[in-house]
Amino acid sequence: MQFPARLRPWLVPLLLSFGVTFVDLVAAAPNSAAPTCTFDGVEYQHRWSRQGQHEFTPAGQPDLVHWDDLITINVHAQVRDEEALAQLANAVLGNYKAARATVVRAFSTPRTPDKPAEHLAVVVFPQLTKTEFVVAHVKLVGGVGCVLVYSHREYGDDSGERVRDWLEANGATLEKKWLAWSGYPSPVALAALPDTPPESR
Template sequence: MKPPSFSLAGVPYFHRWSQGDQHEYTPKDQEDLEKWIDMVTLVVYPKVTDPQGLAMRANTLLDNYQATKSAKVVVLKTSSVPATKAKPAEHLVVALLATDAFLELAFTRFRLRKRVGGSVVYSRRFYGTDVSEAATAWLKKNGPATEKALLAWDAMPPPLAPK
């Protein structure tokens, strides 16, 4: 087996799929992209090179969530960290996406790294029609730690690592 691409919160993730500037990773025993439970998605925005462009990308995600017709989407949290001399601005969007087949919690971090925009999305899925209690319990128990780990994560493997 190939070595993991990276670890997040102590969990090794393996590359599963890429297209264009989007790259998906799951843990060792979650190879099936139709039935994964945990996924990290890295997205590069090569044309985003400044804080305003990054904020526009975060707002575009929020607009897309509001316009979604095929799933029920609830934005649970948004936050922005202003830029400092040492660190560029960052944005976080946490949302719940519900379909007939699953419920998904998505934690999306937008950031600039070496003047290139990108997002890191940690997603957790719950399959079935009556999984809201399980998702709520998971979010209550793991949500703050997941957010903290995502915001602290600085490994940024390719494709988000600057060339």
């Protein structure tokens, strides 16, 4: 909100007379700008949040039923150490297997003096009319367990072949970029987003 210039000299003493400070105004101001994130030169816009799951798609892909590229960030506030993170990574991989995904590769990187251990799963979901490639990076972000997921879909009867071709052209490079990606919103910023009604997804 922008106050008219002629009112500004009177504004501060008036607010102070009611015990209102600038800090109070900033704290009360609504944050209407949902976070975005950028990966591989593409900006992804926030589309949906519910119970710690947050989804982002590029500008031209607002439909969460039919999209080509999707970033999903799952925040697990109860995961606070490497042991719990390893359990989370095993659960994620187990869920993919239960959903009949083909596991392309899965591995863990040990802790170093600079960062804790991390985990990666790369899978493909073949379906009748679409095939989905997924790479999930399980790591601690600001001391909180997060699953950072990039998904790419191809549609049609030949979707499996097209995902295979896409992987041959992009898979190895994309995996390295995803492991190095740091352009995601923080768990604190994501927690501030209100839950979206389930039917809107």
